[in-house]
Amino acid sequence: MNLLIIFKIVLVLLLLFIMFNLARALFILVKGESETPASHFLGRRVIFSVLVVLFILVALGSGVITPNPRPY
Numbered sequence: 001m002n003l004l005i006i007f008k009i010v011l012v013l014l015l016l017f018i019m020f021n022l023a024r025a026l027f028i029l030v031k032g033e034s035e036t037p038a039s040h041f042l043g044r045r046v047i048f049s050v051l052v053v054l055f056i057l058v059a060l061g062s063g064v065i066t067p068n069p070r071p072y
Helices: 003-031 038-062
Strands: none
16 A cells, blocks of 8 residues: 555544544533543644644655645
8 A cells, every 4th residue: 555545544534533522522511511521632632633743744754745845
């Protein structure tokens, strides 16, 4: 399997997990009935967001993805 395809799959899965944690925190904040505080899910979202940024930076550094040299 191509490394770029694996990178894209992992990136999409991480972003979906971030959205899932954000939705869980929203439902906990709206309902207010849970033994787990909403900050648990929001903190998890922040950690995985940092992981996504680091993952993209490592991919840029290793040459898996290349930035657009001329964005306009």
